[in-house]
Amino acid sequence: MFTPLKEQYQTDIVPALMKEFEYQSVMQVPRLTKIVVNVGLGEALDNAKAIEFAVNDITAVTGQKPVVTKAKKSIAGFKLREGRTIGVKVTLRGERMWS
Structure with missing residues (x-):
């Protein structure tokens, strides 16, 4: 089962990359293996609650x-x-990367 993002990647992005870089095979097209979501907290040194808020926010998003x-x-x-x-x-x- 494809998610909308994965389906768009397969139908739109892969053919465009094959045409642009003149790839002969679909297997030559770069693929996503992982996505890292990072939140740096400069204010965490002063405010201990900032980490809790960041954990809750990033959990809600991902x-x-x-x-x-x-x-x-x-x-x-x-x-x-x-x-x-x-x-x-x-x-x-x-x-999880595609959803």
């Missing part, structure tokens, strides 16, 4: 629970410490 991202390094210019929460992200694959 239908999937996000992963909280943390800083890998300390950066003095941004007043950032290693391990502090700086955002949330969701990786969509397969059918």
Whole structure:
């Protein structure tokens, strides 16, 4: 079963790419494998509730629970410490990517 986005990709975008780049086979056309939705939160350093709001918002948009991202390094210019929460992200694959 195709979703409207996947159907549009198959019927409109793939033929257009084949024509534009002169591909001989449908298998030469690039395909989407994943979509990453990321929300960076600069204000999360000052406001702890910002993470909760971001988690709720991204869950409502994607239908999937996000992963909280943390800083890998300390950066003095941004007043950032290693391990502090700086955002949330969701990786969509397969059918969830198209719906």
